[in-house]
Amino acid sequence: MTTLRLGIAGLGTVGAGVVLIVQARGDLLAARCGRRIEIAAVSARSRDRDRGVDLSGYAWEDDPVALAKRGDVDVFVELMGGSDGPAKASVEAALAAGKPVVTANKAMLALHGQALAEAAEAAGVPLRFEAAVAGAIPCVKALAEGMAGNRVTRVMGVMNGTCNYILTRMEAEGLPYDEVFEEARALGYLEADPTLDVGGIDAGHKLALLSAIAFGTRVDFDGVELQGIERVSIDDIRRARDMGYRIKLLGVAEAVGDGVAQSMRPTLVPADSPLGALEGATNMVVIEGDAAGQIVLRGAGAGAGPTASAVMADVMDVARGHALPPFGQPAAGLAAASRAVGGTDHAHYLRLSLRDEPGALARVATVLGEAGISIDRMRQYDHPGADAPVLIVTHPCAADALARALAGLEGTGVVTEAPVALQIQEV
């Protein structure tokens, strides 16, 4: 039985998790992929840090690029993170040296996925990234392989556990956003730059990768419409629930005409749908294809074990000699993503704060009507102050009609705060 020797760059949460699986499951891995998997060498910034795993049997490199080029490394495993810098340099070095690469780095792939996929294919080696999207959930494999016979119509995902944690905790405890945000920070759930999480950027990176596989296009992260959860209030959460919905930071990539619409934003989903029932930091990916219909994948989106599990699945595919282009089809054949104009029509939740004066509601209804938007449901809530909170659920309408209506509402003189408008996604 031949041995596959790994060079692991990055020994943090995920890297140490991978080391643990390789050390603990040697026989099982060998039985499943027909080769022994061993670690030849590792790299991180600090050689002295205790990482809770025994690294004494492995060669050490300070420089991940040197690690990628080592003669005794068959597969380069990049687990440092960062879209550029040492992660990109070392992955490029490994591919140039003709070595397969496994990475968990969504930021790097969202920005440089096409160039790296072309480099991998030119070198004739795999570049795998299951762990980059939704942790343990095998959604890259599901899309690229399991759904390969389908025309995919829509991919949706709750793929940032921190945002889902914040939103479900706000709802469960009735706490305001700022308080739960600080709690999440204290628990170490937030990235050093929290806008990567709460601004939807991290989840947007993941959606862009799934979208490329689903629709056979080049990764187009700039084409993802991004809106974070910072403006979601406890009132929105409660009122959405009153109407039978829950609010999730939901990514949606869908085929619209000849283009693809990609968005990552707070969205209302039916409370009794699988997405609506999702709690805490758990992730979910929903894939819809013309032959398969809808499939739903749910699981841990982060953490040492779950992410290392996905890394190992890729390593074992490499060990088996399983060749698959990084985005499911040859990179040269991926079309430039054509951004859909407008997207499909959706119902919307509108929260307005109105001056409590005669005719205020009529003026709102007129502005909506002039934009071609009809009202499905409307509720007015008790209000101690001068302004009246009003909630409107619209019938499905186009995004540009909604934008016209929102601009028009500003000019009515009866709206006292910027309206909150959230899409409702039927799933």
Ligand SMILES: NC(=O)c1ccc[n+]([C@@H]2O[C@H](COP(=O)([O-])OP(=O)(O)OC[C@H]3O[C@@H](n4cnc5c(N)ncnc54)[C@H](OP(=O)(O)O)[C@@H]3O)[C@@H](O)[C@H]2O)c1
């Ligand atoms: N954590 C998760 O749950 C999760 C889930 C999915 C995907 N990911 C992705 O997995 C990757 C790793 O995440 P992580 O959470 O494991 O990060 P982490 O805990 O911060 O670990 C990063 C590791 O990279 C090393 N490193 C950073 N810069 C380096 C450099 N210039 N040269 C050599 N080593 C360097 C660090 O060394 P020191 O330890 O010496 O500082 C550390 O060991 C990222 O791309 C992340 O987006 C993580």
